[in-house]
Every structure is written in structure tokens, then in C-alpha cells.
Amino acid sequence: MPGINYFYPEFEVVRNDARCIRCQVCARQCANEVHSYDPERDLMLSDESKCVNCQRCVSLCPTRALKIVKSDCRLRENANWEGDTIREVYKQALSGGVLLSSMGNPKNYPVYWDKILINASQVTNPSIDPLREPMETRVFLGKKPEKLERDENGNLKCELTPQLELSMPVMFSAMSYGSISYNAHESLARASKELGIYYNTGEGGLHEDFYVYGPNTIVQVASGRFGVHRDYMEAGAAVEIKMGQGAKPGIGGHLPGTKVGPDVSRTRMIPEGSDAISPAPHHDIYSIEDLRQLVYSIKEATGHKKPVIVKVAAVHNIAAIASGIARSGADIIAIDGFRGGTGAAPTRIRDSVGIPIELALAAVDQRLRDEGIRGNVSLVVGGSIRSSADVVKAIALGADACYIATAALLALGCHLCRTCQTGNCNWGIATQKPELVKRLNPDLGYKRLVNLMTAWNHEIKELMGGMGINSIEALRGNRLMLRGVGLTDAELRILGISHAGE
Amino acid sequence: MLAIDTSNMDFLELGKRLRETEEDTVLRGCLGQRFIAAGMKRRKLEIHGIPGNALGAYLDGADIEVFGNAQDAVGDTMNAGSIVIHGSIGDTAGYAMRGGEIYVEGDAGYRAGIHMKEYHEHLPVLVIGGKAGSFLGEYQAGGMIIVLGLHTDGPIVSNYPCTGMHGGKLFLRSDCKDILFPDQVTARPASAEDLKEIEPYLRQYCVHFGGDYASLIGSPFTVVTPDSRNPYRQMYVAN
Known part of the structure; x- marks a missing residue:
């Protein structure tokens, strides 16, 4: 494609040469082919552009010679146009493709679990x-079943629809x-x-x-x-x-x-x-x-x-x-x-x-x-x-x-x-x-x-x-055991919980 | 053959009765009961009347013959066996079927053969004697759909056949001049080689419903195949 399509790699491979013993575990372990060995110069080389920061090489390096760090070569800072946002535009301008990602939403939306606190007993209703x-x-x-039912002899009907037991x-x-x-x-x-x-x-x-x-x-x-x-x-x-x-x-x-x-x-x-x-x-x-x-x-x-x-x-x-x-x-x-x-x-x-x-x-x-x-x-x-x-x-x-x-x-x-x-x-x-x-x-x-x-x-x-x-079973739907922190009235209303201190 | 009078019987009762035996069975007075023969293994089932939706869903080897029309979702996710309909069928016939054969004497509704697939020796076949509704063979991933256009003057298939097709073959007994196919498939006149593939199924159609095999195989057929098994490959960029 016309135009300059270079992205500076997102991550950098930092190799402590004093610790590296040239065992080449990193080269063998990386399916993305980031690491390679140059026998003439007896050097381990890195192609950071292929690195996804999965930490496999870091975890298996026997001498702790490796670390992967986020690159500090950044686009000019802009609170509206963040680096990733700009890069995504470049990728699409280059390929015409739909952006494809993996794993869960990484964006900075509220995590309500972290704004909900759990109760504990003190003095009365002792803890266990x-x-x-x-x-x-x-x-x-x-x-x-909605209610207990008995047959003509007064015995409980115990037939349940199929259940999973966990x-x-x-x-x-x-x-x-x-x-x-x-x-x-x-x-x-x-x-x-x-x-x-x-x-x-x-x-x-x-x-x-x-x-x-x-x-x-x-x-x-x-x-x-x-x-x-x-x-x-x-x-x-x-x-x-x-x-x-x-x-x-x-x-x-x-x-x-x-x-x-x-x-x-x-x-x-x-x-x-x-x-x-x-x-x-x-x-x-x-x-x-x-x-x-x-x-x-x-x-x-x-x-x-x-x-x-x-x-x-x-x-x-x-x-x-x-x-x-x-x-x-x-x-x-x-x-x-x-x-x-x-x-x-x-x-x-x-x-x-x-x-x-x-x-x-x-x-x-x-x-x-x-x-x-x-x-x-x-x-x-x-x-x-x-x-x-x-x-x-x-x-x-x-x-x-x-x-x-x-x-x-x-x-x-x-x-x-x-x-x-x-x-x-x-x-x-x-x-x-x-x-x-x-x-x-x-x-x-x-x-x-x-x-x-x-x-x-x-x-x-x-x-x-x-x-x-x-x-x-006694906990299920027991929202009195929960309190919110830093939540708006609408959020508390939907969650059906009170604010901490209430 | 075990006979069950199904008039005034709901689908739960009928399903229970059918699961209680492995004998060949004939159902009389069938009046729209759903899910008949769901997952049924090898045996014969004869149905007189009109079975309800999802006849032979997940069918796993049974041979069903219906003397009457059938409704929606015939042979949904069918694995093996056969379903023969002496009449017409509703929508989504053979949804995701991956084995066995369905023969329909008359017409099929919308979305017949959607997402049919094949693997290894398993090759599903859907033969429609009359015409097919819109969206025929959407997402087809394998198997064979054959439409004969008998007993009809209008177009052999309605709008948008083969959208998303990425496997299998569609045979239409027509020159298909007026039919608009999507970009990702190729429609061409069937060769003698192509016709050999459908020969046994046309003969079987004539066995089930009568008809003149020689004049069927002698008429022009169009065969439709997908251009790629990987239609989405070029659509994405890693992020």
C-alpha cells in the first residue's frame, strides 16, 4: 500500500547481556519468532515487532536475563486521540479490514464488583x-417447584425436573x-x-x-x-x-x-x-x-x-x-x-x-x-x-x-x-x-x-x-449483605443495594 | 408394525410413547404434534396426517415416511436416516443437517438446507421436487441440495439463494437465467460428470414419488458451487 506503514513496536525486549548464556531457550519457545541467535557474532537478536508480550520467554529464561517492557516511543500524547485509537485508524487505512481482537473488553469501564463491599457480623449474629x-x-x-405438593396419601411429591448438582x-x-x-x-x-x-x-x-x-x-x-x-x-x-x-x-x-x-x-x-x-x-x-x-x-x-x-x-x-x-x-x-x-x-x-x-x-x-x-x-x-x-x-x-x-x-x-x-x-x-x-x-x-x-x-x-x-442458599439474592461505594443513585437503584454507611 | 392413533394426543405423550418402544411404528391421525422422532435411531416410522414443527430433529438413523405435508424445521440438525414427504414442507428444512437424506415431493418454504454441512464420509442430501422459497442453501458448508422444479411454472427458487455458501453443491433443474446468485458462488450448466453425482438421488426420488427418471436427468441442470471455503479470511485485520 502507498504511504508509510511503519509502527514502532509496542513492546521492547530488554536482554541483560551479562546474564544471557546463549542457551537459546527464548528462540525455541517463541512461536512468534521474536528471538534469534547470530552464531558469527555470538549474539541473541530480537525482532520486537513480532512480540505480543506473552511472557513465555521471560518465564523460561534460566538466568532471568529477559524482560519485556512497554515501549516509551509514543505518539504525541492526546487525551482524545490515544495511541491505540490512532494506530487502529492506520491499520484500517492500510488494510481495509475489520479490526479483530481477543479476550475481554480491556477498556476503562466501571467494574462494579470493585465498587461493592460485603458485610460481616460483629457482636450479634456471630460469625462462623x-x-x-x-x-x-x-x-x-x-x-x-413453586410449592410443596402431596399425593392422595399425604406423602410429599419429590419428583423434581432435572437438576445439575455443583x-x-x-x-x-x-x-x-x-x-x-x-x-x-x-x-x-x-x-x-x-x-x-x-x-x-x-x-x-x-x-x-x-x-x-x-x-x-x-x-x-x-x-x-x-x-x-x-x-x-x-x-x-x-x-x-x-x-x-x-x-x-x-x-x-x-x-x-x-x-x-x-x-x-x-x-x-x-x-x-x-x-x-x-x-x-x-x-x-x-x-x-x-x-x-x-x-x-x-x-x-x-x-x-x-x-x-x-x-x-x-x-x-x-x-x-x-x-x-x-x-x-x-x-x-x-x-x-x-x-x-x-x-x-x-x-x-x-x-x-x-x-x-x-x-x-x-x-x-x-x-x-x-x-x-x-x-x-x-x-x-x-x-x-x-x-x-x-x-x-x-x-x-x-x-x-x-x-x-x-x-x-x-x-x-x-x-x-x-x-x-x-x-x-x-x-x-x-x-x-x-x-x-x-x-x-x-x-x-x-x-x-x-x-x-x-x-x-x-x-x-x-x-x-x-x-x-x-x-x-441463604446468601442468594441477599442484597442486604452488600453496600456500594462511590456509586450514583441510579447505579445503586439498579443494583438494589444501599450505599456504604447507610 | 405398532400403530398409534395420535388424534387427541399432545406432543409430550406422543414423544413418550415413541421412546418406550424400538419397534417400527405407524402414526395415524397426526395433527401437528411437534418434535416427532427427535433423535430417533434406526427404525421405520410411517406418519399419516400432518406432523408439526421439528419433525426428525437430530434424527440419528430412523427412516420416516410422511403421507401428507410437513411443517417447519424438518430434519433440523439431522445426522443420519431418511425423511420422505409425500407433500410439501415449511421453512428451514434440513437446517444444519450433516447426514442422511430428505426427499420432498412438492415445494419447500424459506431457508431450505441452511447451513448444511458434510465431513468425511457423511454427505447429506436434500431433494425438493417442486420449487424452493427464498434464502435456499444459505451458509451451505457441505452436502447436496437438489431442486427439480416439478409441478410449477414459476421460478424454481425465490430470492437470494446461496448467500454465504462456502461448501457443498446446489443443483437446480433449470437454466437459471432469471436467478440472481451472490458474488461468492459460481453457477454453471451441469456437465455429464456433475449429473452422475445426482443420478442415484433422482432415481430414488422416482422410486418414492413416481415420475420419469429419463426425462428428469435429460433436462438441463445448473450446478452452483462456492468460490472459497474461507469466505471471511480477507475481512479482518489483527488488532
Whole structure:
């Protein structure tokens, strides 16, 4: 293209030559080919223009000779036209392309979790020590009966519609085989089994090796219907219909053909090398009645034995949408906030569409209560839940459980360099290249996930104990346990909480 | 063959009855019950009357024959088996089907064959005897759609066929002079080689519904194929 198209690299490789022993680990480890060795001069060279700051070389350098720093070569400062904003214009002027990014919205929007504080007991209603006292973090997801019913002999009717039983109120959110690697999926599946929770296949089908983890698997049905067949739905503990995703509400997905190798092809049931295109809408769903039809076709195909989840992105009218879904026959609604991650999404959509999950959750829970249909469904929220404190706040705002994905990837080694779309993940997560996939050892990966969840579960119990609550059920929707700091009246009203000090 | 009188039976009851047995079954007096044969494995099912939406969704090997019309979403996400309709069908027939065969004697509504796909030895086939509505074969990723244009004077397919097509083949028994195809596909007269591919399915159509095979295969066909399996590759720039 005409014109000057040079960008000064975003990051710089700083190499301490006195420490560098020329072992070339950095060169071997970098799939982006930043590092190279010049034998004539006995020098390690760097091409910073290829660096994504994934920290792989830094983490594996045996002599701590490396660091990656943000370049201080900047465009002239401008509060309106920030460097990234200007560079994005250059990229589009050069390519004519739609900007494509990965992982969650990085922009400086309010994170309401960080403006909400949790209560604790003092003096009255004593706090509880989870090391001494039994604490219940188990939850059941699914439709709950409105009232007790008895048969003609006066015995309680105990038949419930299908439920998911979770040992703690956290599950691993949908990430497809294709967007993440075989070893990442194996880690998630094994961790879910050991923890007594669930992971989610995403829309890429279920690899034949992972059918054994079916009792801890949620299988997804999206608009592309990749890998969806009867045995797949039978294998899962629940079936999730994906209507939307927080990172890209209103649009579908495209897994590029380059990531559709033999194994992904077989699992997705599409030709090798072909783009896997998920259309934006389900082309047979134009109304809640149509959604009801898909819900019931799945229930009929699986003999009414599995709960059906409907996943939607948090958008402006989410309360009305959730009200419709709660009447569609779905057992669980999953709501994904606008900070949720993705393997690839158009930048403008990721950064400008959707609403924060905290506000969406509070609005939905309130709406379903007002309409007397809260018991029709369980609520699962994600996008993004970063810690056990976020989980506790979400439960108190009305969620039954949380979905986590970015946090789970971090546990597996992700350094949030946000370039998943390249397929060159140096940590073996967002890639299908065998030499990179093998870097993620599922024996270690699954243990790190188990560690993370075990730690969170203990923290959840500590926080509950502090409030004098010994069962997670007693925390759900208990907004009196929350206070806001630095929030406006409108924000407090939507969250349904008082300001700190009130 | 087990016979079930389905008049005055709701879809939940009918679904339960069908799941209770693996015998070949005939349904009489069918009146719009939805989800019939959802996920059904190998067996025969004969339906007299009009089945409701999502007939044979996720079908996994059963052979269904309907003596009457069928409604929307026939064979949605169908995996294997066959569905034969002695009549016409509603919208989104064969949505995302990736195996098995659907034969429709008459017309199909909107969005027939949307997102059909194939892999390895699995090749889905949708044969429409009459004409097809708008948006035929949108996002088609594999498999074969054949439209014969029998019993009709109007155009063989309505507006916007093949939008987003990136795999598979569409055969139209027409010279397609008046049909507007999108830029990313190629429409050309079918060669003798092309016609060999559809021969067994045309013969099967005649077995199901009668008709003269020689005159069918003797008429001009247009075959439509996508130009790229990766239509979105050039659209993006990494950010």
C-alpha cells in the first residue's frame, strides 16, 4: 500500500547481556519468532515487532536475563486521540479490514464488583469459622417447584425436573475445541470431575476422548450446530443453547479454516480446512416461541432427562429477554457480561456492545422476582468473574452460580496477551499447533484448576462465615449483605443495594 | 408394525410413547404434534396426517415416511436416516443437517438446507421436487441440495439463494437465467460428470414419488458451487 506503514513496536525486549548464556531457550519457545541467535557474532537478536508480550520467554529464561517492557516511543500524547485509537485508524487505512481482537473488553469501564463491599457480623449474629463448622456451598441448578405438593396419601411429591448438582457455585464457561486446545479441554474436563462441577464444550462439539467426562460436561448447541447430534447431547449432563456471548453480542463466530485440522474437523463434523461459520442468529429462532421450540426439541431428543440452559449476552433489555426465556421451558439462564472473553471478536463490538454483568444480573433477578417466576429458572452469570469475592457478590446480587473462563485460562498459564486469534499461543492454550499444544501438560493443568477452585471455595466459606451465613442458599439474592461505594443513585437503584454507611 | 392413533394426543405423550418402544411404528391421525422422532435411531416410522414443527430433529438413523405435508424445521440438525414427504414442507428444512437424506415431493418454504454441512464420509442430501422459497442453501458448508422444479411454472427458487455458501453443491433443474446468485458462488450448466453425482438421488426420488427418471436427468441442470471455503479470511485485520 502507498504511504508509510511503519509502527514502532509496542513492546521492547530488554536482554541483560551479562546474564544471557546463549542457551537459546527464548528462540525455541517463541512461536512468534521474536528471538534469534547470530552464531558469527555470538549474539541473541530480537525482532520486537513480532512480540505480543506473552511472557513465555521471560518465564523460561534460566538466568532471568529477559524482560519485556512497554515501549516509551509514543505518539504525541492526546487525551482524545490515544495511541491505540490512532494506530487502529492506520491499520484500517492500510488494510481495509475489520479490526479483530481477543479476550475481554480491556477498556476503562466501571467494574462494579470493585465498587461493592460485603458485610460481616460483629457482636450479634456471630460469625462462623469454616474450619470448625460445616458450611454448605453445594448448589442445585434447575427449575424449583413453586410449592410443596402431596399425593392422595399425604406423602410429599419429590419428583423434581432435572437438576445439575455443583459442589461449589462456579463452573467453567464455554470454550470450544478449536478456539482452545485438546490439552486445555482435557485439563478442564478432569478438573471438573475431581471438583464435582461442570465444564462447557462451547460450540465446537465434544472430542470422542472426552465422552468419559460427560457427567461433568455441559454440551453447547449454537447456531452453526457444530458437532451436535443425539449421542453428543446424551453424553452431556446438560445442554446449553448459545444465543449470545458477552464479548460479541449480536454476532456469530468464525473459526478460521486454518484451525480446522483433522481432529477439529471430526469433532465439529465439518470439512477440514473449511471456515466454521456460526451465523449471528439461529435461523429458526425469531421469537420466544421459536426458542421454546428449540428447547423442547432438545428435551424430546434427550427424553426430558437433562436441564436445558439458554445463554445470552447482557444487553440493554436483558431483564425483558430473561423474562421471556424463563417462560420458554429453559431450566437455567446463563448471562454473559460485556467483559467476557473470546478467542476472536471484532474490536468495535467487543469494546462497545453490551452492558456490565453486575447491572444485568441485578436487573434480571429483580424482574423475575417481580413477575413471580424466579423459581422457573436458575441464573448463572459470567463475564467477568475474577475472584471468590466476585462470586460472593454475584450470589448476593441474585445469581445461583457463576461461569468463569478467563480465570481458568490464567490458571492454565495464559498471560492475557490477547492475541488468541493468531493461533500462535506460546502457552499451548489457544492454538491447534501440535508443537505448541504439548507445552500445556494436562496432568499439571488440571491440578492448577483444582487448586484455584479449592482456594476459592475456601474463601467463599470464609466470606460467608464472616456474614454469619452457613449455606450458600441463604446468601442468594441477599442484597442486604452488600453496600456500594462511590456509586450514583441510579447505579445503586439498579443494583438494589444501599450505599456504604447507610 | 405398532400403530398409534395420535388424534387427541399432545406432543409430550406422543414423544413418550415413541421412546418406550424400538419397534417400527405407524402414526395415524397426526395433527401437528411437534418434535416427532427427535433423535430417533434406526427404525421405520410411517406418519399419516400432518406432523408439526421439528419433525426428525437430530434424527440419528430412523427412516420416516410422511403421507401428507410437513411443517417447519424438518430434519433440523439431522445426522443420519431418511425423511420422505409425500407433500410439501415449511421453512428451514434440513437446517444444519450433516447426514442422511430428505426427499420432498412438492415445494419447500424459506431457508431450505441452511447451513448444511458434510465431513468425511457423511454427505447429506436434500431433494425438493417442486420449487424452493427464498434464502435456499444459505451458509451451505457441505452436502447436496437438489431442486427439480416439478409441478410449477414459476421460478424454481425465490430470492437470494446461496448467500454465504462456502461448501457443498446446489443443483437446480433449470437454466437459471432469471436467478440472481451472490458474488461468492459460481453457477454453471451441469456437465455429464456433475449429473452422475445426482443420478442415484433422482432415481430414488422416482422410486418414492413416481415420475420419469429419463426425462428428469435429460433436462438441463445448473450446478452452483462456492468460490472459497474461507469466505471471511480477507475481512479482518489483527488488532
